[in-house]
Amino acid sequence: MNLEFSPEELAFRDEVRAFIEENYPDHLRNIGLREDLGREDMLAWHKILGEKGWSVPAWPVEYGGAGWTPTQRYIWSEENARVNAIMPLPFGVSMVAPVIYSFGSDALKEQHLPGIRSGDVWWCQGYSEPGAGSDLASLKTTAVRDGDHYVINGQKTWTTLAQYADWGFFLCRTDPDAARPQEGISFILVDMKTPGIEVRPIKLIDGGYEVNETWLTDVRVPVDNLVGEENKGWTYAKFLLAHERSGIAGVARSKRGVEQLREIAKTETLDGEPLISDFDFARKVSQLEIDLAALEITELRTLAGEQAGRGPGPESSILKIKGTEIQQRLTELTLEAVGHYGTPYYRAVADAGSNEYPIGPDYAQHSAATYFNMRKTSIYGGSNEIQRNIITKMILGL
Amino acid sequence: MDFNFTEEQGMVRDSLARLVREQYDFDTRRSVVESESGWRPEIWAQLAELGLLGMPFSEADGGFGGSAVDSLIVMEEFGKGLVVEPFVSTVVCAGGFLKHAGSDAQKADHLAGIIDGSRVFAFAYAEPRGRYDLADLETTAKRNGDGYLLSGHKAVVIGAPWASHLIVTARTSGDRRDREGISVFNVPKDADGVTTRDYPTVDGRRASEVYFENVAVPADSLIGEEGTALPLIERVVDEAIAAQCAEACGAMKVAHDMTVEYSRQRKQFGAAIGSFQVLQHRMVDMFMEYEQSVSMTYLATLRLDDEEQERKRAVASAKVRVGQAAHHIGQEAVQIHGGMGMTDELAIGHYFKRLTIFDSEFGNVDHHMKRHVSLSAAA
Ligand SMILES: Cc1cc2nc3c(=O)[nH]c(=O)nc-3n(C[C@H](O)[C@H](O)[C@H](O)COP(=O)(O)OP(=O)(O)OC[C@H]3O[C@@H](n4cnc5c(N)ncnc54)[C@H](O)[C@@H]3O)c2cc1C
Ligand SMILES: Cc1cc2nc3c(=O)[nH]c(=O)nc-3n(C[C@H](O)[C@H](O)[C@H](O)COP(=O)(O)OP(=O)(O)OC[C@H]3O[C@@H](n4cnc5c(N)ncnc54)[C@H](O)[C@@H]3O)c2cc1C
Numbered sequence: 001m002n003l004e005f006s007p008e009e010l011a012f013r014d015e016v017r018a019f020i021e022e023n024y025p026d027h028l029r030n031i032g033l034r035e036d037l038g039r040e041d042m043l044a045w046h047k048i049l050g051e052k053g054w055s056v057p058a059w060p061v062e063y064g065g066a067g068w069t070p071t072q073r074y075i076w077s078e079e080n081a082r083v084n085a086i087m088p089l090p091f092g093v094s095m096v097a098p099v100i101y102s103f104g105s106d107a108l109k110e111q112h113l114p115g116i117r118s119g120d121v122w123w124c125q126g127y128s129e130p131g132a133g134s135d136l137a138s139l140k141t142t143a144v145r146d147g148d149h150y151v152i153n154g155q156k157t158w159t160t161l162a163q164y165a166d167w168g169f170f171l172c173r174t175d176p177d178a179a180r181p182q183e184g185i186s187f188i189l190v191d192m193k194t195p196g197i198e199v200r201p202i203k204l205i206d207g208g209y210e211v212n213e214t215w216l217t218d219v220r221v222p223v224d225n226l227v228g229e230e231n232k233g234w235t236y237a238k239f240l241l242a243h244e245r246s247g248i249a250g251v252a253r254s255k256r257g258v259e260q261l262r263e264i265a266k267t268e269t270l271d272g273e274p275l276i277s278d279f280d281f282a283r284k285v286s287q288l289e290i291d292l293a294a295l296e297i298t299e300l301r302t303l304a305g306e307q308a309g310r311g312p313g314p315e316s317s318i319l320k321i322k323g324t325e326i327q328q329r330l331t332e333l334t335l336e337a338v339g340h341y342g343t344p345y346y347r348a349v350a351d352a353g354s355n356e357y358p359i360g361p362d363y364a365q366h367s368a369a370t371y372f373n374m375r376k377t378s379i380y381g382g383s384n385e386i387q388r389n390i391i392t393k394m395i396l397g398l
Numbered sequence: 399m400d401f402n403f404t405e406e407q408g409m410v411r412d413s414l415a416r417l418v419r420e421q422y423d424f425d426t427r428r429s430v431v432e433s434e435s436g437w438r439p440e441i442w443a444q445l446a447e448l449g450l451l452g453m454p455f456s457e458a459d460g461g462f463g464g465s466a467v468d469s470l471i472v473m474e475e476f477g478k479g480l481v482v483e484p485f486v487s488t489v490v491c492a493g494g495f496l497k498h499a500g501s502d503a504q505k506a507d508h509l510a511g512i513i514d515g516s517r518v519f520a521f522a523y524a525e526p527r528g529r530y531d532l533a534d535l536e537t538t539a540k541r542n543g544d545g546y547l548l549s550g551h552k553a554v555v556i557g558a559p560w561a562s563h564l565i566v567t568a569r570t571s572g573d574r575r576d577r578e579g580i581s582v583f584n585v586p587k588d589a590d591g592v593t594t595r596d597y598p599t600v601d602g603r604r605a606s607e608v609y610f611e612n613v614a615v616p617a618d619s620l621i622g623e624e625g626t627a628l629p630l631i632e633r634v635v636d637e638a639i640a641a642q643c644a645e646a647c648g649a650m651k652v653a654h655d656m657t658v659e660y661s662r663q664r665k666q667f668g669a670a671i672g673s674f675q676v677l678q679h680r681m682v683d684m685f686m687e688y689e690q691s692v693s694m695t696y697l698a699t700l701r702l703d704d705e706e707q708e709r710k711r712a713v714a715s716a717k718v719r720v721g722q723a724a725h726h727i728g729q730e731a732v733q734i735h736g737g738m739g740m741t742d743e744l745a746i747g748h749y750f751k752r753l754t755i756f757d758s759e760f761g762n763v764d765h766h767m768k769r770h771v772s773l774s775a776a777a
Contacts, residue, residue, distance in 0.1 A: 133736055135666040158737050204740050205747035211737075270529050272575055280764045332725075335754070336762060340524050340554040343605060343755055345598040359597060359607055360526065360553065368600045372751060375732050376740050383736065385676060 005071070012072055016079045023048050030084045037086070039122065039164040046088040046119030056093050056117050063101050063109070064117045070303030074252075081252035089161070092116040092123035096169045098243050099187065099236045103228035108189070112167070124165035124192070126156040126214060127237065134386050136171070137181045137234065141216065143172035143188055149220045150174075150188060152196075156214040158380070162199045163212060165192045170216075175231050187233035189225040196220070204376075206369040207347040241382060242316050248381050249323030251296045257330045258289055264337045264363050275337060284333055288326065295322045314394035317387035324377035324384060331371040338364040342371075401696065403471065411471050413448055417441075418479035424745045427480055431602040437560050442483050446515030451489055455497060459509050466637060466702045470644040470695065477648025480745075480752055482603045484520065484557035488512055490641045492519035492565050494634040495582055499622030504584070508563070520561035520587075521638075522552035522608050523631070530761035532567070532631050534575045537610065539568040539583060546570070546620070548583065548591075548613040556759075558606035559596040561587055566610070570625050580628045582621045589613050601755040602748065629706070636713040637702055639760050643695040643720045646756045650688045650723060653731040653749040657681060660735055660746075677734055684730050687723035694719040711773050717766040721757040728753035 005013065025044050031037070049055035057073055059065030068076065080087055097116050100108055115121030132139040141154025152172055162168065168190045178184030190197070196219035201209040228236055262285060265276035275281050302315055335342045341360030347369060349359060358365065378384040392398050403411065421441065430438055445451055453468040455461025462468075469490055476485060493512055496505050511517030528534030537550025548568055558564065564585045572579030585592065591613035594606040622630050658681055661672030671677055698716035701709050728750035732739035735746050742748075757763060 128737070131665075133666060134671075135668075138666075203742040205732075205742055205751060207742070211740075268529070269527055271531060272534070275529075278764075280768070328729075336758075336764075339529050339758060339762075341526075342758055343554045343556075343599045343601070345600045348598045359595065368751075368754070371754070372600070372747075375729065375750075376737075378733060379736050379740065383733075385674075388676075 005075070009071055009075065013075045013079065016076060017082075019052070019054075020079055020083060020085070023052075024083050024085055028086055031086075042086055042089065042161075042164075043119050043122070045086050049088065050118035050120075055088055055119060056097065058094065059097065059117075060101065063097075063113050070300070070307045074300065074303065077252040078255070081256040084253075084256060088119060089122070091125050091160070091165075091169075092121065094243055095125060095240050096123050096189075099169070099227055099240050102239065103187075103236055105224070107224065108227065112189070115166075121166045122161070122164050124159050124162040124168045124214075126159055126162075126168045126170035126190070128158045129155060130157050134383055136237070137185070139171055139173060139185065141170065141172050142176070143174050143186060143221070145174075145223070146220075148223045150223060150226070152188070152190070152216045152219040152221060154216050156216070157211075158202075159199070159212045159214045160210055162192070162214055163201065163209070165199075168192055168214070169227075171233055171237055174233075178231065182234040184231055185233040185237070186230050187227040187236045188221060189227060190216075190219065190221050194219050194221060204373065206373040207345070208369070208373065242313065248377070249295060249299050249319035250327055251292065251299055251323065254292055254323070254326050254330055255296075257327075257334070258285065258292065260363070261285060261288075261330065261334050261337060264334065267361070267363075268337055268339060281337070288329055288333065291322070291326055291329075295319070295326060298322070314390050317382075317390045320381060321378075321384045321387050327377055328371075328374050331367070331374045335367045335371045338367045342368045403467070407468065407471055410448075410450065410453070410468065411475065414445075414450065414472060414475045415478075417444065417448070418475055418481060422479040422481055424480075424748075427482070427602070431482065431598075435560075436598065436604040437482055437484075441481075442518070443515050445483070445485075446513065451485075451515055452513035454489065455493060455509060455513065459497065459505055460513055461509070466640060466699045469637075469641045470699045473641045473644040474648040474651075477645035477650075477752075478652050480602065480649065480748060484518060484560060486638050486641050486645075487521045487557045487561070487565075488517075488519045490638050491521040491634055492563070492584075494637050495565055495584075495621050495630065498633065499582075499627075499630050501618070503618065504621065508584070517563060518557070518561045519563050519565055520555050520558040520606075522555045522558070522564045522566045523635070524553045524555070526551060526553045530765040531575065532635060533577050533580060533628055535567060535569045535580060536574055537566065537568040539570050539581055539615075541570075542614060545614060545616040546583065548585065548610040548615060550610050552608040552610075554599075554605050555594075555608050556599070556603055556605045558587070558594055558608055559604040563587060564592075564608065565621070567627070567631055572625075577628050579625050580631065581624050582627045582631060583615055583619045584621055585610075585613065585615055585619060589615065599755065601752040632710070633706075635760055636698075636709055639713050639717050640695065640698040640702055642756060642759060643691070643698060643716050646720050646724050646753060647688065647692050647695050649749050649752050649756075650684075650691060650727045653727055653746060653753070654681070654684050654688055656746050656749075657684065657731045657734050660738075664736075671734070680730055680734070684727045687726050691716075691720045691723045707773060707777065711770060711777075714766040714769040714773065717761060718763050718770065721763040721766070724753040724756050 057066035057068045061067045129139050143150040143152045170188050170190050171185050172188055173184050174186040175184030196217045198215040200213045202211045266274045268275040270278050341364035344359045346365045450472055452461040453464035457463045539546040539548050566583045566585050569579055570581045591611045593609045596606045599605050662670050664671050694716040698713045701712035731746050732750050738744055739746050
């Protein structure tokens with residue numbers, strides 16, 4: 001056992017760091033995941049990485065993956081977090097692509113993988129429905145064969161960033177009479193410009209619009225857009241969710257977040273001293289760092305397991321639960337650190353097109369919105385209750 | 399021992415509850431919060447008509463001879479409806495300063511306006527660098543002939559856009575954070591040299607950054623004695639905290655009820671999610687947090703007129719307990735609502751936001767925990 005980087009790994013780190021320094025767009029530095037970013041902002045870095053061949057490092061090399069070891073991938077996310085880089089969105093890169101290259105036809109691989117790799121094609125995930133959230137298998141959206149097309153009807157919801165999406169991957173019911181609801185579901189790729197698709201924005205509590213309702217009315221999709229076998233979509237969906245969950249741990253980003261929290265706590269004062277020298281506050285930051293260290297090593301152990309050929313299994317639920325709890329605690333503490341200046345509703349001030357001086361310190365501006373927004377992380381991607389149910393069943397065997 | 403409300407208090411509660419139910423439903427609140435003015439002066443006038451704005455003042459002062467328990471009743475109902483109108487800053491804070499330390503002339507001048515609803519106050523006490531320390535003041539008031547010259551910057555002054563007057567804490571002598579040398583002034587918002595930057599808050603209210611640049615105020619704008627106002631400020635802030643704890647209790651009650659109700663309706667896996675024991679127990683925990691908060695709010699309210707140390711300990715205890723409960727209940731309510739809890743459309747997220755900001759008003763959990771520790775050490 002050994003936690004130190006080898007000389008090769010250190011050289012790799014320097015190479016990566018230099019590349020990021022030279023190529024990461026200046027105007028997108030340190031803005032993190034602010035919700036007022038547009039499509040071009042969110043894709044800018046992805047496109048630069050696409051040209052370099054670094055946009056999809058985890059894919060198999062034959063499809064354009066970088067062939068990096070888990071340690072290299074870890075170094076990669078650390079270095080990106082240093083500038084709070086806007087990383088490629090997961091829907092294409094780490095969700096649909098692994099399904100396509102693992103189960104899709106050669107035609108689908110040729111059609112879709114290049115656009116995902118380059119960052120030219122934006123994907124969204126059409127799983128959830130108003131009546132099918134945690135109980136995803138109860139979904140009702142139907143896809144009915146009509147010659148060489150499926151005709152899709154139904155309503156999806158919570159479709160993240162569908163307002164920008166070129167393509168979506170949808171779970172649809174193709175056999176309403178299957179013995180178990182899981183057995184009649186198919187995984188279908190849909191061009192979002194197909195007639196019959198309507199995307200309606202949903203406003204969230206932080207004031208942003210990142211999710212949508214997606215209505216599908218007689219949407220005709222070529223049968224060739226089916227991934228894998230008909231009625232086997234549940235298997236692919238579960239495979240994908242395990243991938244989604246490991247990305248969700250967000251260790252590197254949280255580490256950067258803790259650094260920023262410390263910076264804030266050095267600037268804010270309590271009794272005339274920096275807030276960070278207050279034991280109560282410092283203790284909470286330390287607790288967070290300790291929890292984060294535990295999560296980090298747990299993730300590295302999982303990655304090493306993957307390297308040894310054990311795909312992400314139910315253990316990824318641990319990463320999802322602990323990673324999101326840490327993200328939520330981090331944003332809660334950041335809001336606490338800024339004191340009174342967590343109260344102004346900065347988005348309304350910004351929307352008013354105000355060119356006046358800012359209210360309070362810069363670092364306070366998104367603290368409340370980010371805290372409110374991050375409550376989503378224990379709900380989406382299979383809620384933390386569902387993750388605990390998975391561990392109960394799959395690991396504890398209860 | 400008696401935890402009952404009087405018959406009169408019961409009637410006040412009922413009529414206010416009806417007003418909130420009928421005229422302050424969630425959709426109405428939303429449109430008011432998003433409107434240009436951000437509040438409803440006509441509701442304020444109705445509150446005055448019902449006598450609610452005069453309740454905590456003695457009959458000699460033109461009020462109804464009530465007590466802090468009356469403010470508790472009002473604020474609990476306010477919390478249930480997420481009412482934004484400035485009862486705490488106007489009635490509890492400004493009213494409190496005038497009641498405890500105002501001269502007869504000052505009372506005559508302002509209390510009638512508070513009671514009849516024509517005069518609205520904001521309480522400008524917080525500063526950008528002072529965090530929650532009431533004595534950490536950089537705003538100064540210098541002698542200027544008979545009067546004073548005020549200079550400084552007050553941060554996130556809740557309700558200031560609606561106010562005609564500001565109660566301002568300032569340093570008349572001493573250094574930043576000295577406990578001596580602090581005074582309280584009543585300043586008309588339209589006084590020369592006062593500028594404001596108004597904005598909405600994340601929990602649906604309005605606030606301002608308020609700047610004082612050599613604002614000349616006459617001698618009789620000083621409330622109480624010059625230089626020794628800290629104990630007075632602490633007392634009024636404790637009264638405001640008790641009132642806001644009551645508001646948080648109201649909001650927690652509704653957030654909990656809504657969550658239980660939602661868990662009965664929402665079906666997943668062929669069952670109401672409320673039938674899953676893991677959620678049941680968490681709603682039980684929320685319920686216990688709420689009940690403990692009500693208890694601590696009663697304790698704080700009933701100790702407000704006690705000896706100073708008793709009062710401070712009770713209020714600090716309440717703010718810690720209710721602040722923790724507010725976080726817990728707000729977060730759990732959103733979580734159990736799933737994706738719907740994240741939407742602006744449902745009321746639950748707005749209760750969560752109000753409960754979040756509650757903690758940072760007049761000192762958060764850590765601040766009041768420290769206060770409790772030092773009071774206990776001193777005892
Ligand atoms: C911001 C955001 C973005 C999203 N993005 C997408 C997206 O891009 N694509 C997509 O398809 N979906 C997306 N989702 C949907 C997300 O996957 C669902 O919200 C999630 O699966 C939970 O479903 P639900 O909201 O219907 O909650 P419900 O299933 O109604 O759950 C409500 C509560 O009950 C609990 N619960 C339910 N069942 C059980 C049980 N058996 N045991 C214990 N507790 C239980 C849940 O944990 C939760 O606390 C997004 C959601 C959000 C909030
Ligand atoms: C120190 C001590 C003194 C005692 N004194 C007395 C006495 O004077 N007289 C007397 O009659 N008994 C006495 N008891 C017994 C006591 O009442 C039982 O221990 C208690 O009722 C729990 O029963 P059990 O130990 O069989 O645990 P179990 O019933 O087997 O429970 C094991 C665990 O499962 C949990 N559990 C069980 N059912 C559920 C459910 N439906 N939902 C969720 N969780 C559940 C329990 O909470 C517990 O955590 C005493 C016990 C102790 C430890």
